[in-house]
Amino acid sequence: MSQTKIGALQIGSALSSSKVTIQKVLDYESQIKDEACELIVLPEALIGGYPKGWDFGTRIGYRKEVGREQFLHYWNQTVNLQTDDLKDIRQMAKRTQTNLIIGVIEKVRSSLYCTTAFISNQGELNGVHRKLMPTASERLIWAQGDGSTMPLIKTENLKAGSVICWENYMPLLRSHMYSKDLNLWCASTVDDREIWQASMRHIAYEGRMFLISACQYLGSPSSLGFDTEWPDDKELIRGGSVIVSPMGEVLAGPIYGEEKLLSAEINLDDVIKARYDFDASGHYSRPDIFKLNVDQEERIKN
Template sequence: MSRVAVVQAASVPFDADAATSKAVSLVAKAAAGGAELAVFPEAFIGGYPKGTSFGAVIGVRTEAGREEYRRYFDGAVTLEGDEVRRLVEASAEHRIHLVVGIIERLGNTLYCTALLISPDEGLVGNHRKLMPTGSERLVWGFGDGSTLDTMDTPMGRVGSVICWENYMPLMRQAMYAKGVELYCAPTADDRPTWQATMTHIALEGRTFVLSACQYLTRDAFPEDHPIEQEMPGGDVLMRGGSVIIDPTGTVLAGPVFDEETILYAEIDLDVKKRSHLDFDPVGHYSRPDVFQLKVNDAPADSVSFGG
């Protein structure tokens, strides 16, 4: 048996140093609670600017929107930066594996990324969201198949699929084929319908699902940050809904709404093994004579230099 944790907490938008300090504190708390793996929400470091348009409509950009993007850009982190180093150090110090949602800055483009961090090996994976949703495409680039990373742990193989990537059937199938046993779903989706999606994935993949969402309120943002769309929850921009589900669809922890918390659950991989008696989506329940999936896992670089 292994113990895992899902962290439901607010980011510190645009302040990577403060958000990292909060994450490090929560890593220590999760480890003190006995967790060997802690999963953080989407965009925990860098922030998820819900309700913000960045001054962009079709055919028009505003200078105020460009300045807001500049602030968002400056609040992002690089894989080689101090923030990731501090997360790696916290993982090693507390002997805990981590999945952490960040806004990654690579050159002049931002990516919504999930870091996979091992206490022994450091940063072993960085999955960049393949398909930003809706207006996210204005401020985030598209990941490629080279970052469909996994992390082997004593608890089982860990992989991460971010938010609405989980509605991409072929993406899920690729992760099942990679042997993911602890399927981590950092998200910004706090709707009740998300719970049905997580339960379906647990049953479809016969995998443990760990979904982490922020509990985020208006006062987490700077006073001058524009939120141009009225939010359904008023000053509550994200209400959580984090959850842990086992391969039989049994909810082990959560969902919890409207508060910051850490959810814990015991993981028994024998539950997964037993569940495959009658279903394996990439094995005996697949029909490769009828359906086949080809995954391009090569880096999609726009410019290559070479002889």
């Protein structure tokens, strides 16, 4: 079947408790069921949270005890994917018959990873992707993923891959993902800048595939009770979730300033038509000249 429907859920974390965030997702169950999307993408670091503005008591050359306490609080809100921490969301995916790609902060032993979890419409955890390169001070709290978690996820009609936030700016990673012959690029993020929209349109057009970007929405620090140096009346993360066609055309969104589920009906024949004159991993790739070696060995042990 060429026709299907895809979506993005723009929603924000409750840093006080992952249980509260999970309940926020569950509150969308009836709407998710009514939309009847084959796949919905949820934002980066949704379960566990994106602690924007926190410094974890760190300065070059030393770390404060208050920062260690802050890290402990954060670590306690994260999820262990080897347990039933996502059981309620997995059950919702099965009830709504919707495949989900959801951003979580995953704990593996004492380390944390910014991860996307692939949950099937049967409620099964079908794979994960761990962010390869946390950006800037994210590296204080998140470890680097290895090359073993860059899967192609197949649903009834879709061949999807997940790339998290500024990984989307890594040309070699993009080339590797294009080689998997995706028809859907899933970009979970917390980047609400205008330039992100240009990047999403470019990647959809470069890869000649559909693209979903799901961004968090978090209100101002004063509205959330946060104590940061961020302006009290400015939204911490303003959103910007968007769905783009293989020709770089915006199909839905971007949406700002609210939590919302957006969706678009798509025709996968548009992928083939778009690749008539440009196929990044096919007739336009010149593998006789360019070669990419990817180390996919698993190096992170649970």
